Amino acid sequence: MITTKKMTALVAAVASTLSGMALANSAYAAADTNTANDITISSQNGNDSTVAGRTFTAYKIASYSNARFDGEGNAAKVTGYNLNSTVDDAKLRSAIITAITDADGNVKDAYKNVANVVAGQGGVKTLTFKNEDANLSAIQFIAKHFYGNADDVYTNNHANNADTRKFADALRTAGLTSFATVTAGANDASASFNLGDDDLGLYLIVETSHGAANGETISRAMVIGSVFKNGDAYVNTIAGQGDGATDVTVGTIKLKSAKVTVDKEVVGNDQLIGLGSVRTFQIDTNVPNYKNDYQDWTNPVFKVHDNPSDNLTVSAKGDYTDVSNLKVQANTGADGAYEDVAADAYTVSADTTTDDANDFIVSLNSPADFSGKKVRVKYDATVNSVVTGTTVNNTNIEFSNDPYDASSVDTKPSDDEKLYQADFDLSKVAFKNNTVQLDGAQFTVTKNGTDTPVRWKESEDKSYYYEAKDSTETGLTNTVTLNTASLKKGTAFRGLAFDSDDATTYTFTETKAPEGYILGGEPLTFTVKLTPKFGSDGELTGVDYSVNAGKFAKFLDASAISLDAAKPTAGTLNTVGENATGTVYSASATAENTDDLKDMPKTGADVMTYIAVSVAFATVGAALAVVARRRMKAGK
Structure with missing residues (x-):
């Protein structure tokens, strides 16, 4: 009114x-x-x-x-x-009576000052207007x-x-x-x-x-x-x-219609993930005004369907009674602040409409009680694998959309949040002949200038290593081995630079050369720096890779990245777009080994070794010359 x-x-x-x-x-x-x-x-x-x-x-x-x-x-x-x-006036008045009276037939408060409804003989109701509406x-x-x-x-x-x-x-x-x-x-x-x-x-x-x-x-x-x-x-x-x-x-x-929307995001900056990374997901949606706009709408449904990719663990038990740190909230507080809703106001269950074991549903038990409210669902998910091309968490809303058809539901509102990882592939080949792939090179890797080696978990097929978040985990190694010839490809280092807003620098130092090749007095050493880039909203927009091989530049081919630490990749390497299928940033480099000591950078030890070898050759040559001269004299 x-x-x-x-x-x-x-x-x-x-x-x-x-x-x-x-x-x-x-x-x-x-x-x-x-x-x-x-x-x-x-x-x-x-x-x-x-x-x-x-x-x-x-x-x-x-x-x-x-x-x-x-x-x-x-x-x-x-x-x-x-x-x-x-x-017909009688039809109009009857329709007005239906609209302005409650379930008990009484005139609603909004109309009491302008209308009367009186039940007459036989229950026939009469409508009259009064006060400012009297005429x-x-x-x-x-x-x-x-x-x-x-x-x-x-x-x-x-x-x-x-x-x-x-x-x-x-x-x-x-x-x-x-x-x-x-x-x-x-x-x-x-x-x-x-x-x-x-x-x-x-x-x-x-x-x-x-x-x-x-x-x-x-x-x-x-x-x-x-x-x-x-x-x-x-x-x-x-x-x-x-x-x-x-x-x-x-x-x-x-048009006078309620639109249901959904927005899913990670709380905080969208950092790169690694094995064991934990992310808090937040789902924001809104409930139609079932109670106030459609008072005759009975038993509407409103469900939040969550579909994490298989490498995300959300429930330790798997029965969804323990979704990690689950919170369901509504903007019922002062000035629209979000407050936790009562535990009996919602139900959590496995989503049996999908084939994924980790999908679940949060259902409002009485959606009408949340009419016109914003609802928020938050929970934690743990990354259980980085051996995947896509890590994505999808949400869609199922809700009643027609008061005249109880079976009519809409499931279109959806959103997803992608989690990104950064990988680096390293191959080993012969110096100046990259068609000869090598096995057996070993490296240790340190991180951000420390002397402590990174602890790695090796895959069963020895094709990749991933950095362990928990360095005390059993079965870890400080040494990584490249088997480029056997694998016919480079060894992948997966899930790098995880859980950080800042750049991460890895230092690779060769500790063992392939059989028949030279390690040198100062082994091959180079750094790989990964810098995540974020938008103003905290969303990851890209990852910059840069490589510094210093004096070993000729032994490392990283032309797809950069060999100059002062000039990192312009822009973003292999940017993964918003609508791209994969969520992995990657770069690759090829390290070379020589079997000729003269190719190595001349450190003090290498120079002395080279001199010793040269002296040996010179001594042998002199001796042979003496023998030759004696034979010539004897022949005379």
């Missing part, structure tokens, strides 16, 4: 022109002047409900007469008009209390949504004849009823077919007036009446 200063002005206008009806309300969107005499339903702005795919039926409930204008042509404003009901006809009362406007989004500013729906249902049940039905196309942003000049008036519009699931509820019922005819022009503005009243736009109205 209208209680604002603007509606006080409207009541005054109605009282002063008993046979007319003038409407005033809050600010309106600009009218669509291209629709001529049509009534247009448009989609809501932004990420709100859409008209696409919906079917609407219009019922004419009143026609205009004696319209008065201020101004010329379509620039004029309507200053007064008469409403002439096109529906209104039934159709005028409807126009005043159930009228929608051009740009209100989730409510009819001049009516309670549930009351409008009950009024509409009662009229339709009474046998109201429809004017027309329209269906919006799959990509349409609006739907229009094509009115002729004789069809202008007040209409009840009801969505009669919800169409394909689109993440939205069925539209609320709407009461809207068409444009007015002013000579050859069409006028879509009713002048506001009284102080503070604003003009009313007619002929167009925004």
